[in-house]
Amino acid sequence: MKFLKYILIYSLIFIQQVSGQHNLDRHLIQINRQIDSIVHAKSSQFQQAFNRINRQLEQGEINVQEAQAQKKQLAKQYAEDLDYTVYKLTGDLKHAVKGSYIMDSIVHNETAYHIRRVKLYRKKYYDRKVHKNKRSYAFLFLATGLNNVIDRDKVQSIEFSPYGYLQSRFFELGMDWKTNIMHHKTFITYGFSFVWHTLKPTDNKYHIVENDTVKIVAYPNQLSTSKLRHIWLKFPLSLELNLPQSTRGHLHLSAGVYGKFRLTTKQKLTYLARNQDHDEVIKNDFMMPAFAYGLTGGIGGSDWSIYANYDITPLFKNSHTHLISLGLKWRL
DSSP states (O other): HHHHHHHHHEEEEEEEHHHHHHHHHHHHHHHHHHHHHHHHHHHHHHHHHHHHHHHHHHSSSOOOHHHHHHHHHHHHHHHHHHHHHHHHHHHHHHHTTTSSSSEEEEEESSSSSEEEEEEEEEEEHHHHHHHTTTTEEEEEEEEEEEEEEEEEBBBGGGGOBOOOOOOEEEEEEEEEEEEEEETTTTEEEEEEEEEEEOOBBBBTTEEEEEEEEEEEEEEESEEEEEEEEEEEEEEEEEEEEEETOTTOOOOOOEEEEEEEEEEEEEEEEEEEEEEEEEEEEEOOTTTTTEEEEEEEEEOOSEEEEEEEEEEEEEETTTTEEEEEEEEEEEEE
16 A cells, blocks of 8 residues: 555664664673673682682681782782773773763672672663662653544555645654653653644645535645644553563563644645735634544654554544554654
């Protein structure tokens, strides 16, 4: 179908950016595995040397003061060696990601002296110093995408939509809050946003209200612009689930509902008459409901997501036309 083809083209624009993020995360995972292997080997060497000092102390070869001094020197030596080895692995990466990742030191308590175990995490979700006791997070976000309509809940009807596929767009700006409800793997997200929807009829048509019904009919003059703009105040509520093996703030799924209140609706027409362009703005509710609700779902990463909305409430009263949207969202 034409609409799905255009959606695919629109989505492919962002694949390169997402692919680059995946490559960076794979590199991050490889480095973490190398660090784990190094820490395991260094810990084993440290423990052997530590036990050798204890045996010397038990056999009377050294006294308590000498044993303590050797243990401190041993711990310092292995800590410096480990730090240098990890620095060689992560130095270039820290510059490559421009500070979007941090090094988080974790204390290893199996011996009397500590060896730092170094891991890399996404800072926004896993900076333990900042978010140690934090349960909720707030984000400013913006989104943009395509919208169109389906008739009588039949997806195939979108192929015969009276609106342009790429010309009918929306823009959204709002605030998100997300609250952790299960081990930083499951979140409740909620908030509010302002949504600007634009529907542009094709074939030189425009909207009229006739006999309590909204119709799309041909305009008597040649139209250069015909668009129906409606602005809503939206309140979404979703469940967000981190996918397995992505607990470092990468991929997640979300699904939920939303309600929205219509703020304004107007139709703008630009047509040619007597060799001059004329603008006409018609302010009317065009029988749109004051309140609507629908379903939403998406997939994304820590800062972005691809999502779809479906209005269960008909777009116009006494009709079977439902608004659908596909967009890209960025958390700022």
